[in-house]
Amino acid sequence: MGSNQDVGDKTVDALERLTVAYRAFSQQVAGAERLSPLQAQLLALLATGPPPEARVDALHRELQVSQPTVSDAVTALISKGLVARQPDSTDRRRHRLSLTPAGRETADGIASRRGDLVAVVDALPVEVRETVLNSLLVLVERFHRAGVITVARTCLTCRFHELHGGDHHCALLNLHLDAGDLRVDCPEHQPESA
Ligand code: SF4
Structure with missing residues (x-):
């Protein structure tokens, strides 16, 4: 292994x-x-x-x-x-x-x-699509924190993103976000430091 x-x-x-x-x-x-x-x-x-x-x-x-x-x-x-x-x-x-x-x-x-x-x-089957999207968003978030990606308007880099028992939630829109709902380029995004 x-x-x-x-x-x-x-x-x-x-x-x-x-x-x-x-x-x-x-x-x-x-x-x-x-x-x-x-x-x-x-x-x-x-x-x-x-x-x-x-x-x-x-x-x-x-x-x-x-x-x-x-x-x-x-x-x-x-x-x-x-x-x-x-x-x-x-x-x-x-x-x-x-x-x-x-x-x-x-x-x-x-x-x-x-x-x-x-x-x-x-x-792709829907669960595979969602897994791919989530994995890519995690990498975008990590690369953004590492300074490799300059601009990232994604849920995982947003000050309004919350995890409720492992479920994604948008505090701005008061929306539960399923895995496939996570945004890659959100016009309402605000960086965590804002
Ligand atoms: S404001 Fe947009 S990027 Fe931020 S958590 Fe809500 S949906 Fe995601």
């Missing part, structure tokens, strides 16, 4: 395999839209957010890449007619980004291709 260290090594190996595969999938999806993977990620975030705020400083934190790298990708998206930039009404030194109609259409195309992966997960 393997030691706990063996399991840890194998788990990180599995994450590496998933990362390689997901990177290849993202490149394929972005390439089909004549975009870089980062440009495609930005369109997807602008389509589903906020959060994060549609500003370069928030987007670079979210994607864990440098601010100049995100600025360059935004400039490319603007020149392609997919993103518009307006001065922020609350702070004239900053700019807010939004999708143009063409950008919205491209983001919808990206989301639809991502559905191919969702379908693979949805084909």
